[in-house]
Structures are given as structure tokens and as C-alpha cells.
Amino acid sequence: MSTAVVKPQVMAVDFQRSGLIERAQPAERDHVLPAVPDLVQARSDFEAAAIWLEATTDNPKTRRAMRKEAERFLLWARHARDKGLSQIGVMDVRAYLAFLADPQPASVWVSPTKHPRQHPDWRPFAGPLGVSSQRYALVQLGSLYSWMVKAGWLKGNPVALVKKPQAAVDPMIQRLLPVEGIALAFEAIAATKSPLKRARDHFMLSLFYMTGLRTFEATASNMGTLRRSASGHLWLMVDGKRNKRREVPISEALFKELQYYRQAMGLPAEILPGESTPLLMAANSKGKRASHSTVLKAMIDIMTRAAELARERRQYELADRLGEATTHWLRHSCFSHLAQATGDLVMVRSLAGHARLDTTSRYLHAEANQMHNQVSEPLKTPAGC
Incomplete structure (x- = not known):
């Protein structure tokens, strides 16, 4: 086919x-x-x-x-x-x-x-x-x-x-990065020699973590679909799965990242209505859209370098996580951190573009160490003889 x-x-x-x-x-x-x-x-x-x-x-x-x-x-x-x-x-x-x-x-x-x-x-x-x-x-x-x-x-x-096969689920395996892992990824980007690639990668990582966009949603979007509502809030129109359109909130902090990224690429800070400039551009070509594979390779490179930083600091478990992380891990991390902070699954469902709430509920989990502490501290028994 x-x-x-x-x-x-x-x-x-x-x-x-x-x-x-x-x-x-x-x-x-x-x-x-x-x-x-x-x-x-x-x-x-x-x-x-x-x-x-x-x-x-x-x-x-x-x-x-x-x-x-x-x-x-x-x-x-x-x-x-x-x-x-x-x-x-x-x-x-x-x-x-x-x-x-x-x-x-x-x-x-x-x-x-x-x-x-x-x-x-x-x-x-x-x-x-x-x-x-x-x-x-x-x-x-x-x-x-x-x-x-x-x-x-x-x-x-x-x-x-025919009954579909069911994969065993290990609750300890989560495609989730803690905030320390996100910080190491930004540290790895800061060491990038190419100014254009450094600016693109910094915005790219911010975009995926702060919006939870799917990779294809980000690579297919244009800057001109960004709009400011009557209340002053910024929204990005994206086409999700099954061509379902939704608006994703863009924070002022992320918008400033976008403006800095545009200026690094030789574009004016302000975006014109209907502008067709790709939201994610190739680092070595102004105005050219970054492909799906380009974004995935760039993210793997970032996470690999972040994992090296973690190993240097003897953060071996974090290094293993970073070594496996992709753009989808950032999506998972975005929604998990939001769910933990707000407990609002309906809001997270809307942001994620999920059709069903039970899909979103996967993101409402605690980190293993946090869960361990929360369970271990309150539940005690008398010491044995």
C-alpha cells in the first residue's frame, strides 16, 4: 500500500x-x-x-x-x-x-x-x-x-x-521524567555550540513539556495559528488524532521563548496573523519545517546528553530514564505533573485531546519515592521484641 x-x-x-x-x-x-x-x-x-x-x-x-x-x-x-x-x-x-x-x-x-x-x-x-x-x-x-x-x-x-492479548503492566515502569530530569535536559541544551540549534532545541523542549503536544501535532503546526483571546490569553490551534481540532493554552513564558526563538532565526518577534512559518523549524535552514524524524532524533540527542550529565553526578536511575526518554515522555510528564498538582483530570483530558477520561486517569500517579514515603510514614506498628 x-x-x-x-x-x-x-x-x-x-x-x-x-x-x-x-x-x-x-x-x-x-x-x-x-x-x-x-x-x-x-x-x-x-x-x-x-x-x-x-x-x-x-x-x-x-x-x-x-x-x-x-x-x-x-x-x-x-x-x-x-x-x-x-x-x-x-x-x-x-x-x-x-x-x-x-x-x-x-x-x-x-x-x-x-x-x-x-x-x-x-x-x-x-x-x-x-x-x-x-x-x-x-x-x-x-x-x-x-x-x-x-x-x-x-x-x-x-x-x-477473538480476544486481544493483554500485556502485563509493570506499575514501576512509567514514561515519566521528574523535574530534575527536565532541568538536566535544558542544561544539556545550554551546552549546544550552534546558536540556532540551541535556540530551536530550547523552545522545542519547552513546547513539548509545557503543552503536552504529540510530535506530529507540533511538527504540523504553524506559528500563525497562535491567537490571543479577548481575555488576553494565548491559544494554539492544533489538529490532533482523527483530525480533531483543539486549542492548546500557551503561557506567557512559553510565548517569550517563542519570540526569542524567532529572533534567533532572523524573524521579527511579533507573529503576523495567518503566518505560515512552521512552529518547529530545521535548525540549519531558516523557515524550513522540521520533519517528524528530525524532531525525534534531536530529542533523543538531548536526552542522551542529559543522561551523561546524570551519570557524571551518580544519578544512575535518572540517567536510565533520560536514556530512554522521547517526546512522548515529555507529553506524559506534562500531564502527570499537572494531574498531581491540580487533581483536575477533566482539565488534563481537554489539554491532552483524549476522547475518554479513563485514558487521562493513567497520568494521575505519584512518583515511586513519593508513594513510598507517603505509605511508610503514617503506617507504623510497635517494634518487635
């Missing part, structure tokens, strides 16, 4: 890799026409899946993830079960889950080295999938089947009848 605009015959061509799949003939359908109207009007399961991608998401990152799961399943269904989507049953789905945990034969399905899709050694898997990844695969396939049933392409959804 292509991440670009999908055309009717693109799917089968894109799947022709290393003998993993033969090219489907455009005139062939993979199943008998259902009794309900066919709203998809594709000529194969592959084309139907491509149309599903095109119709359900405009986000490139989401589309890549959805495409990968659909692609893997379609390849497996054809070559491991010799079936089309309409022929897949509950036991086939269960067999696919077992396959994800151990894709065999590995020589056909697995390549630890990531190759371009045009390379003869390209494979759909880099190795076995963990429980969380297996669950995600089933969620996407369930979405695919559900959409195809509604569209009249299929009659039923076997994925909906």
Missing part, C-alpha cells in the same frame, strides 16, 4: 516483493459479491485495503502503521492459509496471533536488517512481535474488517470474535 494517494491498481504492484506475493490480476475479486451494496468497488482485497487507508486517515504516520499491519495480514492470509479476507475465520485469526509471536519460516518473513521496499531482501518482519504489538495488530485488523463490513465488501468480522 502506498502512503501517497492510492490509485486502484497500486496495491498489488506494491506488494510484489521477493516472491512473497504474486501480482493479483486487476479483474479478479478475492470473494463472491455480498448481498449488501458494495460501496468499495475494488477489484481485489489489496485494492480494498488501499481504499480503506485512503478513506480513513490523512495522517502519514498513522497511515504507515495501518498499512504495515494490513500488508502483513494480507500476505500471511494468501501464502500461509491460501485465503482471501472473506474466507478468514476465527481460528485463522488465532493462528495469525501465534504467527506474530514467531513468524516462521524466518527466511521468508523476517529480516533483522531494514531494507528499502524495493530491495530483494525486504521482509515484512524484523522479528517476533511482543504482546503489545500483537494487540495493536489485532486492533488495526479489526478496524479494517469492520470498515469493509460496513462498506459491503465483507459479510462478517472474525477479528471481533
Whole structure:
């Protein structure tokens, strides 16, 4: 499947890799026409899946993830079960889950080295999938089947009848940085030699920590969407998941960071209404939008240098956390610190752009040391003899 605009015959061509799949003939359908109207009007399961991608998401990152799961399943269904989507049953789905945990034969399905899709050694898997990844695969396939049933392409959804695997949750593992870790990240940025990169990274870290924006929300935003309300408050309009728009509050402190960042980039401090300047720019090119991968790499570099500072100060646990931290850790830290400080989950839910409050409730937890002290101090028993 292509991440670009999908055309009717693109799917089968894109799947022709290393003998993993033969090219489907455009005139062939993979199943008998259902009794309900066919709203998809594709000529194969592959084309139907491509149309599903095109119709359900405009986000490139989401589309890549959805495409990968659909692609893997379609390849497996054809070559491991010799079936089309309409022929897949509950036991086939269960067999696919077992396959994800151990894709065999590995020589056909697995390549630890990531190759371009045009390379003869390209494979759909880099190795076995963990429980969380297996669950995600089933969620996407369930979405695919559900959409195809509604569209009249299929009659039923076997994925909906299979229990999704549950990953064990370790409550001590939290994608959360304490304020000391945030401070070390800013210290690492202060040591950056390039003035442009230093200004960009300082604003970038402030932006993610003080707003909780998702990476794609920040990289897709423009400075001109920032507005000041009649009450004098600043708001940034962002497009979140499922293209849901929301306004994110911008503090005066963060706005000053933005103005300093603009001046460092050779721009005037004041932002013109409707200005198309990217909110996050590439550090080596004025006005060029920083890509998703550029931001992730820059953040990993910042956190790696912050982890080195922590190790130098013998803060080994903090160093381990910083060594794993990404932009999403800053999102988690933002909401966790806000939830702990205010206890207002409804406010945090609105800021995060969550559809459900139980998703937001994950952020209302105490740090392990704080919890330990709060439990240990009040609860005492007489000393033993």
C-alpha cells in the first residue's frame, strides 16, 4: 500500500516483493459479491485495503502503521492459509496471533536488517512481535474488517470474535521524567555550540513539556495559528488524532521563548496573523519545517546528553530514564505533573485531546519515592521484641 494517494491498481504492484506475493490480476475479486451494496468497488482485497487507508486517515504516520499491519495480514492470509479476507475465520485469526509471536519460516518473513521496499531482501518482519504489538495488530485488523463490513465488501468480522492479548503492566515502569530530569535536559541544551540549534532545541523542549503536544501535532503546526483571546490569553490551534481540532493554552513564558526563538532565526518577534512559518523549524535552514524524524532524533540527542550529565553526578536511575526518554515522555510528564498538582483530570483530558477520561486517569500517579514515603510514614506498628 502506498502512503501517497492510492490509485486502484497500486496495491498489488506494491506488494510484489521477493516472491512473497504474486501480482493479483486487476479483474479478479478475492470473494463472491455480498448481498449488501458494495460501496468499495475494488477489484481485489489489496485494492480494498488501499481504499480503506485512503478513506480513513490523512495522517502519514498513522497511515504507515495501518498499512504495515494490513500488508502483513494480507500476505500471511494468501501464502500461509491460501485465503482471501472473506474466507478468514476465527481460528485463522488465532493462528495469525501465534504467527506474530514467531513468524516462521524466518527466511521468508523476517529480516533483522531494514531494507528499502524495493530491495530483494525486504521482509515484512524484523522479528517476533511482543504482546503489545500483537494487540495493536489485532486492533488495526479489526478496524479494517469492520470498515469493509460496513462498506459491503465483507459479510462478517472474525477479528471481533477473538480476544486481544493483554500485556502485563509493570506499575514501576512509567514514561515519566521528574523535574530534575527536565532541568538536566535544558542544561544539556545550554551546552549546544550552534546558536540556532540551541535556540530551536530550547523552545522545542519547552513546547513539548509545557503543552503536552504529540510530535506530529507540533511538527504540523504553524506559528500563525497562535491567537490571543479577548481575555488576553494565548491559544494554539492544533489538529490532533482523527483530525480533531483543539486549542492548546500557551503561557506567557512559553510565548517569550517563542519570540526569542524567532529572533534567533532572523524573524521579527511579533507573529503576523495567518503566518505560515512552521512552529518547529530545521535548525540549519531558516523557515524550513522540521520533519517528524528530525524532531525525534534531536530529542533523543538531548536526552542522551542529559543522561551523561546524570551519570557524571551518580544519578544512575535518572540517567536510565533520560536514556530512554522521547517526546512522548515529555507529553506524559506534562500531564502527570499537572494531574498531581491540580487533581483536575477533566482539565488534563481537554489539554491532552483524549476522547475518554479513563485514558487521562493513567497520568494521575505519584512518583515511586513519593508513594513510598507517603505509605511508610503514617503506617507504623510497635517494634518487635
